[in-house]
Amino acid sequence: MSDEQVPHDFEALKAAILQRKAVLPKRLKQVAAYALDNPDEIAFGTAASIAVSADVQPSTLVRFAQHFGFEGFSSLQQIFRARLRERAPGYDERLRALAEKGHDQLESGAILNGFIAAAHSSLDALTSAIDPVRFDKAVTILANAATIYLIAKRRAYPITSYMAYAFGKLKIRCQLVGTAAGIDDDMLAFADDGDAAFAVSFSPYAAETISQALAVSCKGIPVVSLTDSVFSPLAECSAVWFELAEADHAGFRSLSASMAFAMALTVAVAEKRQQIKTK
């Protein structure tokens, strides 16, 4: 029996539970913890079965529900069920639905779907692969650079190419290395203390990218790099490096996740610069 109105969705309920967790009696707190840890059990189980799992009496479950304004356990259970109902389906399921609908009659359509799926899973990999602390470290390095040298060839080139465009818009000085064949090394010769470099290379690693990154790092200039394997030669000469394995479709890799990463890095650097300046 509460003063406020009853929660209508899972998020509201969660908030309500978290808010009042401290003032909840022992057994009810026990139920609260169990409910948030095992929402699926609440959704599908019976009051009796849940009671056993949570080591309380069924009546406690009813009381718990009533404490949060519900009529009884059943109406509380509806919230947990709605949560599962409304939860967006995962990629694989969505893809299956797509495949069944169109039967992938057109091969080109199947290819498109394949690349979309690959991009989704690359992004997922990105989520779990990138350590926020290291990311922040990389951002700090680049944000403090007078000029950022962007080193990439071949398949990786579009990434730095886009970053160069974005940095330009953000009024951050950068130098795109990798455009014309000859002048790269001349450009890098200007790199100095207070600068930094960002290098990208995927297997098979372009020899030039490696040698250039190495040369820069030997001059004491910090290098941040993005690559697709821990064994990458780039990792050795980098102050901070990131491993990002782009998923492939039929042997071809797109750059979707790399692009998201690059853009995040770019904007984060700009953001941090702002902070540094205003201090």
Next chain:
Amino acid sequence: MSDEQVPHDFEALKAAILQRKAVLPKRLKQVAAYALDNPDEIAFGTAASIAVSADVQPSTLVRFAQHFGFEGFSSLQQIFRARLRERAPGYDERLRALAEKGHDQLESGAILNGFIAAAHSSLDALTSAIDPVRFDKAVTILANAATIYLIAKRRAYPITSYMAYAFGKLKIRCQLVGTAAGIDDDMLAFADDGDAAFAVSFSPYAAETISQALAVSCKGIPVVSLTDSVFSPLAECSAVWFELAEADHAGFRSLSASMAFAMALTVAVAEKRQQIKTK
């Protein structure tokens, strides 16, 4: 009562239903259709409530379950519940979990998550926005071209830049327009019957891209284009065009979905060429 063993996951059950759909009695077929169309209802509803929705008797549901080897309706229902239980959570929920875990202490981490989320939703938009038939049409046009001219400037440039790399690897002749400032129009002057062009431009549209695409199309060369609005001037002069609105994070857009699209288009063109050749 069947000869085989009972299905123990949703996919197996679905397969079994689809396989025997033709030989199912009327009411059971009705249940089968309802079950596959409204799996959530089966998971959460009671036999009585489902019976009303599906317009059958509760006993029919039991018989249906038994037909597929289950002991009764309840054990069939378990399959539908397990499906929801095991279903991977959607992005928003995953993101929420991320946000709660790290509390987004680091601003840079929040930016990364933001771009990943934006990329995911762009990809979703891509899924539903692209008509497979039109996509196939575009593929056909480009696959039949002797040389493919890739027209893009500024933010769109990395896309064609990557396509040029991939086309090169695939031994498909293409010409990247947009590298050096002066020679673009000279390059396009070589474009002839039997060629085709692919143009990309996002708002604010680069004037050169538009004028070049227009010039090419006036020569009777088919143009396929990718843009972000139906009002784009590119749409007017294109044989086939695609609208792809990339989701933004904090005002900045990455190219994740565009990259997936570009790669799919590239590979699909290569695939179709192979087919044409072998014929």
Next chain:
DNA sequence: CACGGAATGGAATGTTTATTCTGTTCTCTT
């Protein structure tokens, strides 16, 4: 320390639920 109120455990209760059973209808076969 004793009292009062809240919280709890556990059994009783009345409802809901899946299931079974039986008479009827439909459908294919001969």
Next chain:
DNA sequence: AAGAGAACAGAATAAACATTCCATTCCGTG
């Protein structure tokens, strides 16, 4: 067209269920 067999609707039933109630325990307060 007539009969046999399966399929079906609907009521009957028994099990499972959430809920309620009350006696007991716990805990803070005077």
